[in-house]
Amino acid sequence: MTQERRFRTSVLTLILIYLPVDASRADDPPSDIARMFSPPPALHDDLGDYKSLLKFSDGRPVHTESEWRERRGEILKTWHGILGTWPPLIERPKVEKLEALPRDGFTQRKLRLEIAPDRQTDGYFLVPDGPGPFPAVLIVFYEPDTAIGKGKPNLDFGDALVRRGFAVLSIGFDPRVIDTDKSGGKLQPLSYLAYAAANGYNAVAHMPEVDPKRVGVMGHSYGGKWAMFAACLHEKFACGVWSDPGIVFDEPRSNVNYWEPWYLGWEPNRMRKPGLITAENPRTGAYKRLVDTGHDLHELHALMAPRPFLVSGGSEDPPERWKALNHSVAVNALLGQKNRVAMTNREGHTPTKESNEQIYRFLEYVLKPAR
Numbered sequence: 001m002t003q004e005r006r007f008r009t010s011v012l013t014l015i016l017i018y019l020p021v022d023a024s025r026a027d028d029p030p031s032d033i034a035r036m037f038s039p040p041p042a043l044h045d046d047l048g049d050y051k052s053l054l055k056f057s058d059g060r061p062v063h064t065e066s067e068w069r070e071r072r073g074e075i076l077k078t079w080h081g082i083l084g085t086w087p088p089l090i091e092r093p094k095v096e097k098l099e100a101l102p103r104d105g106f107t108q109r110k111l112r113l114e115i116a117p118d119r120q121t122d123g124y125f126l127v128p129d130g131p132g133p134f135p136a137v138l139i140v141f142y143e144p145d146t147a148i149g150k151g152k153p154n155l156d157f158g159d160a161l162v163r164r165g166f167a168v169l170s171i172g173f174d175p176r177v178i179d180t181d182k183s184g185g186k187l188q189p190l191s192y193l194a195y196a197a198a199n200g201y202n203a204v205a206h207m208p209e210v211d212p213k214r215v216g217v218m219g220h221s222y223g224g225k226w227a228m229f230a231a232c233l234h235e236k237f238a239c240g241v242w243s244d245p246g247i248v249f250d251e252p253r254s255n256v257n258y259w260e261p262w263y264l265g266w267e268p269n270r271m272r273k274p275g276l277i278t279a280e281n282p283r284t285g286a287y288k289r290l291v292d293t294g295h296d297l298h299e300l301h302a303l304m305a306p307r308p309f310l311v312s313g314g315s316e317d318p319p320e321r322w323k324a325l326n327h328s329v330a331v332n333a334l335l336g337q338k339n340r341v342a343m344t345n346r347e348g349h350t351p352t353k354e355s356n357e358q359i360y361r362f363l364e365y366v367l368k369p370a371r
Contacts, residue, residue: 029339033361036310036342039322048323050248051294053302053331065335068305075299079233082286082295083264084187086195090114093203098122105129106162108148113203115171115196123171123200124148126162127209135214135367136167136207138200138237140193140230141223143172154351155220157359164360165368169204171197175222175262188286190229190263197230201237214238214367218359220312220351221245221255225263231309232300239307239366241359244314244349248297248324249290251277255316255349258297259287298324301341305331310342310362315349 029037038044053071054062057078062071080086093114101108109125123144128134139147139158147158147170158168173196175189187195197217205212216239219227224245231240246256254276259265265272267285277283283291290296301309305328311317325341332340344358351359 029365030361033342033358033365036344036358036362037339039326039343040319043319043322043326045326046323047326047330050296050298050324050327053299053327054334062334068331068334072303072305076233076303078295079300080191082289083191084286086187086191086198087117089195090117090199090202092206093199094120095203113171113200115173115199115203116192119196121171121173121196123169124158125204125207126158126168126170127207128162128165128167132167132209133211134165134167134209135363136169136204136210136216137161137363137367138197138204138215138217138227138230139168139170139223140197140200140217140219140226141170141172142174144170145172152350154353154356157218157220157356160356160360161363164364166363167204167207167210169200171200175226178262186268188264188266189261190225190258191233193226194229194233197226198234198236201234205236212236216240216363216367218363219243219245221349225258228297228300231307232303235303235307237307239363240304240309241312241362242309243312243351243355243359244316246316247301247311247321249287250316253316259283261285263287264290296324298327301325301328302331304328304340306335306337306340308340308342308362308366310344310359312351312355312359313343313345314351314355315347317343317345319343319345 056071062068096112098110106126106128111123111125112120114120146155149156149159158170162168178189201215204210217227217230217237218241220243224242227240228242228245231237250256259277261271264287265285270284272284273281328341344355346352346355
């Protein structure tokens with residue numbers, strides 16, 4: 001198959017595929033996490049000012065599952081058109097094993113893996129002792145060490161998850177060093193990162209210890225942005241967990257900074273200064289186009305349906321974000337699904353022991369079979 005033909009096939013796949021892996025559970029969530037699947041009463045059915053997702057761009061309503069498939073393809077095509085279309089995924093990324101360290105109840109392997117045709121990165125693969133295959137979680141951040149317990153407290157997601165019976169692949173990358181002109185055909189950085197995570201999925205899915213149908217992706221803050229774009233744009237992720245990334249555009253909040261050139265604001269031959277949007281420092285790149293044409297991130301969220309996701313909200317994602325999440329609830333209701341959209345809330349940006357326990361219980365519910 002020629003490179004051109006592979007590229008066309010990849011484009012058609014990204015646009016037309018709607019049969020995402022269904023990590024659904026027939027049973028209702030356990031009582032200790034059931035509340036996270038329902039908004040506060042005051043926000044129940046409140047759709048805010050966000051555009052309905054159950055209407056085509058020409059205004060036609062979406063009434064059936066088949067119509068939603070068509071509408072989903074329309075949303076996906078629009079976002080790839082604005083952010084840049086991915087090059088073909090790497091079916092079997094190269095994985096170099098650097099070292100293995102036995103730890104208490106699991107093995108920690110340091111790896112170097114191919115995440116894009118032009119890039120490799122170091123990471124860690126944590127695998128529990130005992131027979132697999134195991135459910136797995138890809139954890140993304142600036143670097144891979146924090147998730148395995150070598151960083152700030154309460155960010156050691158990988159170390160906690162492997163002790164609960166999950167295989168974990170932790171990878172890292174700083175978006176501010178992406179050379180966008182050379183990255184996958186001028187992709188916006190967040191789309192490039194989602195593409196890299198999709199290749200990370202392919203790497204971990206081919207590991208014999210992993211069940212490829214039970215692989216989720218999660219991250220905190222910048223990692224939450226990365227995990228959100230990865231889960232929404234790559235249907236093979238069975239679920240997503242996004243810790244306080246800012247799940248919608250919100251320009252008064254400096255940490256919900258999708259407008260920055262290392263996220264969605266990249267523009268050829270133009271570099272805006274970091275910081276809030278002002279008349280002197282306006283929107284640029286794909287972010288400007290998205291805002292000017294009335295798009296918001298709730299459109300991406302809906303691409304998850306019927307796959308489940310959790311927003312572990314903090315200072316940047318307060319309970320009012322349910323107004324955006326209710327649109328995904330409505331899509332899942334059309335598909336006859338419930339308990340697919342969840343949110344928890346804490347006061348600060350940094351995860352806490354309580355918010356992490358909620359994350360782990362959510363992942364156990366959606367990725368581990370009922371006993």
